[in-house]
Amino acid sequence: MAAETTLGEDDLVRADDGLRATDALLRDSYPGDDGTRQPVHTVYVPADRFDPGMPARWGAEAAEAVAVAGGTARLAETVGLGELAEELSPLVDAKLAAEPIEDLRLDFEDGYGARGDEQEDADAVRAADRVLAALSEGVAPPFVGIRFKCFEAPTRRRGIRTLDLFVTRLAQGGGLPDGLVLTLPKVTTVDQVDAMVVLVERLEERLGLAPGRLRFEVQMETPQLVVAADGTVPVARLLHRSPGRVSALHYGTYDYSASLQIAAAHQSMEHPAADFAKQVMQVAVAETGVRLSDGSTNVIPVGDPAHVRDAWRLHARLVRRSLERGYYQGWDLAATQLPTRFLATYAFYREGFRSAARRLDNYLHGSDATIMDEPATARALARFVVRGLECGAVTEAEVRDAAAATPSELVALAHPKLATSEKEHS
Known part of the structure; x- marks a missing residue:
């Protein structure tokens, strides 16, 4: 038996129409970080x-x-x-x-x-x-x-x-x-x-x-x-x-x-x-x-x-x-x-690297049941590690070993809007 709803397609269309300007504002004015390197x-x-x-x-x-x-x-x-x-x-x-x-x-x-x-x-x-x-x-x-x-x-x-x-x-x-x-x-x-x-x-x-x-x-x-x-x-x-x-x-x-x-x-x-x-x-x-x-x-x-x-x-x-x-x-x-x-x-970056990498490993692979990070926290952790990697504070080998992830995987996690856009254009 199909679940019953009260709102119809016309209500959804009305909501879409009413929020079209908001959608455009968020898309054009708040695209998020583009994932490129920022100098220190x-x-x-x-x-x-x-x-x-x-x-x-x-x-x-x-x-x-x-x-x-x-x-x-x-x-x-x-x-x-x-x-x-x-x-x-x-x-x-x-x-x-x-x-x-x-x-x-x-x-x-x-x-x-x-x-x-x-x-x-x-x-x-x-x-x-x-x-x-x-x-x-x-x-x-x-x-x-x-x-x-x-x-x-x-x-x-x-x-x-x-x-x-x-x-x-x-x-x-x-x-x-x-x-x-x-x-x-x-x-x-x-x-x-x-x-x-x-x-x-x-x-x-x-x-x-x-x-x-x-x-x-x-x-x-x-x-x-x-x-x-x-x-x-x-x-x-x-x-x-x-x-x-x-x-x-x-x-x-x-x-x-x-x-x-x-x-x-x-x-x-x-x-x-x-x-x-x-x-x-x-x-x-x-x-x-x-x-x-x-x-x-x-x-x-x-x-x-x-x-x-x-x-x-x-x-x-x-x-x-x-x-x-x-x-x-x-x-x-x-x-x-x-x-x-x-x-x-x-x-x-080095003081925070081990902890951040361990939490990223858990988020990506479920390696530690004692930590349950939210997606927003995982993005912040990934951005932190990526910044450290870009400036030379940590090495790629350290990242792969501690987080069990590649730099490109962490960039995709740190900047999900960028990753989604790349998929849409591929």
Whole structure:
């Protein structure tokens, strides 16, 4: 006997019709993470100081600073990671040798300044040529791009021209790097993001690029993005002006703090005002696929040995703090910050790896009846392990052994919307 229902097909159709706009919103504006790699940091250097050998020089400088301090294991002890020192040391040493910079931004904004149009024109073209050279030599970081001047009236045209020169030269000189990143700084209104969308659309059309090829980051450096004059939250609105265009939100520690009149001595990534802004950003990007990055500390480990130790401890602690709060990326301003970036990052993933892998093994294969994780928890566990694998904190062999799963299986678990989409298109 068939089960009886009260609602009919017309009721179901009415529900579908009433929720069609919601379905479209969730599909287009909340697609989830796309499963691609997110770098653990972004390194900023003045645009004219970059050449293909720069990443390797930074790695060598970082390694030399560690050697002077007694080696990587000793530095791990210095920053409070002594229990993991023997595990971390070979991994961090290998990282500094092979991939010391994951994401590099050639800076035409605060790190470059105003040098006149003729000089900046030449440097924009030269920067593109050097990126192309680094790509051809196989020494470019996985992610690389520029930060141009902001869209406020005094610098708008200069910023747009630099963007144009750089992208045009790349396109005409051999093609855009897969990991190209463009950074729009000091955004104060959604209109500035709309203007950027129009500009990259024009560049795509006129350079013969695929629609959507040029994505960009938004630097969150002004309080006007948190609360606008009309009481709205622009940082949430701007993500949805052109779905897929904004790739990340980056918190700007010092510009944002200064705009709130926080005294210079107290401007920090861990100030309550910073935490509030980043929490708003975090909620805004949830399930949109837009990545989130914390800012930087300007306390650089150079000079007096006691200052170097204190600066390393501070940096390692701040990196760990960001990771614990779900900010998986941050800024580094000097080569000597690289050792503690990777030590703190690798420690974070290695400390949680065994437990996460065991729970994933149980979720996938039923190996432990004492643990019953929900699907959402399993996704979080898989994302954690995949992030650790991508940055080099854990190895593929460790993942296969501890979780009894391949990296591709974990990526599919971590990003089910991506896996479903791939199946639909296969």
